[in-house]
Amino acid sequence: MKYIDEFNDPQLARRLLDEIRATATEPWALMEVCGGQTHSIIRHGIDQLLPEQVELIHGPGCPVCVTPLEVIDKALEIASRPGVIFCSFGDMLRVPGTDRDLFRVKGEGGDVRVVYSPLDALELARGNPDREVVFFAIGFETTAPANAMAVHQARRLGLSNFSLLVSHVRVPPAVEAIMTAPECRVQGFLAAGHVCSVMGMAEYPELAERFRVPMVVTGFEPLDILEGIRRAVRQLERGEHRVENAYPRAVREEGNPAAVRMIEEVFEVTDRNWRGIGRIPASGWRLTDAFRAYDAEHRFDVSGIRTEEPAECRAGEVLQGLIKPTECAAFGTTCTPRTPLGATMVSSEGACAAYYLYRRMNAPAVQTGGSAQREEVAPVA
Amino acid sequence: MCLAVPGKVVSIDDSADPLTGLIDFGGVQKQACLEYVSDVKVGEYVIVHVGFALQRLDEESALASLKLFEELGLLEEEFGDAWEQAEKEAGTA
Ligand code: SF4
Numbered sequence: 490m491k492y493i494d495e496f497n498d499p500q501l502a503r504r505l506l507d508e509i510r511a512t513a514t515e516p517w518a519l520m521e522v523c524g525g526q527t528h529s530i531i532r533h534g535i536d537q538l539l540p541e542q543v544e545l546i547h548g549p550g551c552p553v554c555v556t557p558l559e560v561i562d563k564a565l566e567i568a569s570r571p572g573v574i575f576c577s578f579g580d581m582l583r584v585p586g587t588d589r590d591l592f593r594v595k596g597e598g599g600d601v602r603v604v605y606s607p608l609d610a611l612e613l614a615r616g617n618p619d620r621e622v623v624f625f626a627i628g629f630e631t632t633a634p635a636n637a638m639a640v641h642q643a644r645r646l647g648l649s650n651f652s653l654l655v656s657h658v659r660v661p662p663a664v665e666a667i668m669t670a671p672e673c674r675v676q677g678f679l680a681a682g683h684v685c686s687v688m689g690m691a692e693y694p695e696l697a698e699r700f701r702v703p704m705v706v707t708g709f710e711p712l713d714i715l716e717g718i719r720r721a722v723r724q725l726e727r728g729e730h731r732v733e734n735a736y737p738r739a740v741r742e743e744g745n746p747a748a749v750r751m752i753e754e755v756f757e758v759t760d761r762n763w764r765g766i767g768r769i770p771a772s773g774w775r776l777t778d779a780f781r782a783y784d785a786e787h788r789f790d791v792s793g794i795r796t797e798e799p800a801e802c803r804a805g806e807v808l809q810g811l812i813k814p815t816e817c818a819a820f821g822t823t824c825t826p827r828t829p830l831g832a833t834m835v836s837s838e839g840a841c842a843a844y845y846l847y848r849r850m851n852a853p854a855v856q857t858g859g860s861a862q863r864e865e866v867a868p869v870a
Numbered sequence: 871m872c873l874a875v876p877g878k879v880v881s882i883d884d885s886a887d888p889l890t891g892l893i894d895f896g897g898v899q900k901q902a903c904l905e906y907v908s909d910v911k912v913g914e915y916v917i918v919h920v921g922f923a924l925q926r927l928d929e930e931s932a933l934a935s936l937k938l939f940e941e942l943g944l945l946e947e948e949f950g951d952a953w954e955q956a957e958k959e960a961g962t963a
Contacts, residue, residue, distance in 0.1 A: 497938045578920070578952075579953075579956070583956050583960065592953075592956045592957075603953060605900070605949070606902075606920050607920065608921055609921070628920075631920075631924065632919065632920055635903070635921060635922040638888060638903060642888065683917070683919065686874070686925045710934075738927055738928060738931045739874075739927060741925070745906050745907075745924055745925060747905070747906045748906040748922075826959050827959060827960060835959065
């Protein structure tokens with residue numbers, strides 16, 4: 490067993506794997522929704538340790554990857570304006586827009602700042618009353634309580650120079666979109682643990698019932714993931730489809746009610762475009778009318794943006810679990826972390842980046858000459 | 871960004887609005903908003919995501935996670951210099 494000694498408890502990992510092996514009598518395909526889990530799986534070679542019958546399909550749970558190109562282009566446009574301080578999490582710096590990224594905008598003189606928390610952006614707004622401070626509010630349900638608090642505080646403090654460029658997404662509608670797609674092969678889900686820390690588990694029983702899929706709330710450390718898989722496979726073998734919590738140390742049934750209340754005060758559910766996937770009904774949040782003044786899209790005129798996706802990028806299929814990154818012809822050739830064509834190759838949670846970083850360079854399309862060193866893969870431009 | 875890191879509450883500033891505390895992530899200390907876990911006490915462990923504590927965690931699993939995150943270089947990824955990383959990725963460093 491290749492990587493198992495790197496696990497924090499190799500013995501327990503071995504036991505879980507043995508149990509999965511003993512339980513799985515039929516082929517099963519499970520989807521991990523969260524990009525953090527995808528990285529953990531690839532990094533630890535969990536997919537290679539599993540018995541052949543159990544396949545992991547990588548899901549769309551990377552917020553950086555699914556932020557639509559149009560919104561990235563809006564961010565680039567706003568960040569280029571004089572008088573603006575544009576604040577973002579570090580992950581967004583190298584995400585390609587139609588013809589550049591935030592990193593480039595900064596090089597061209599834009600005031601782009603990396604913040605650790607949206608409250609840091611709020612501080613910048615307080616300290617720079619003569620500048621417009623815009624925060625790039627992306628993320629799933631885990632990030633929403635933070636962004637909601639930032640805008641709530643801005644209103645309380647009467648800050649008129651702070652706004653959010655919002656591109657928030659929600660997991661349950663994405664699960665529904667995946668399950669209703671005609672090509673769907675997913676038979677069970679590892680539900681994203683930290684999303685459930687906030688939202689609780691109430692949204693899942695209906696989905697598990699309707700699509701007859703087990704949904705196991707799972708953390709993203711290697712042992713958590715093995716335990717999630719073990720429980721999902723056990724349910725599948727028994728013909729069950731329940732919601733189970735395999736991450737009780739961080740997830741309570743009710744989630745975090747205070748955080749949910751704040752989200753509901755500031756945001757309302759809306760349809761959203763997902764990069765590479767398209768429109769998913771009710772899959773996102775936007776600011777409510779009461780907070781519209783803090784919406785950067787209202788404050789800045791960013792209409793008339795024309796976007797162009799690189800034709801060869803198949804990130805949409807990767808994000809829906811329809812293909813593995815290595816099945817994309819551009820993977821490791823024209824598309825590398827240095828010359829990314831899609832966001833899934835640059836985000837720290839993107840599936841393409843995970844495969845590239847952890848040297849899954851065995852795709853037929855990739856000529857590495859036997860060497861899988863990431864720096865040695867020459868871009869064929 | 872999606873990483874939620876466990877940390878220990880070192881001190882709580884009751885006068886701050888929203889409620890704020892200093893959190894120790896295995897050596898790196900940062901302020902975080904405690905408003906969503908408002909009855910947390912000094913010495914307890916919480917899971918922090920983009921500067922907000924989202925849930926409590928028991929000490930044993932918090933320490934195990936932190937050790938693993940450190941070994942995997944995830945703490946550096948989360949708290950390190952994003953510009954430096956972007957430069958490296960772009961090949962301009
Ligand atoms: S390898 Fe690159 S081009 Fe291919 S799907 Fe991934 S991001 Fe897109």
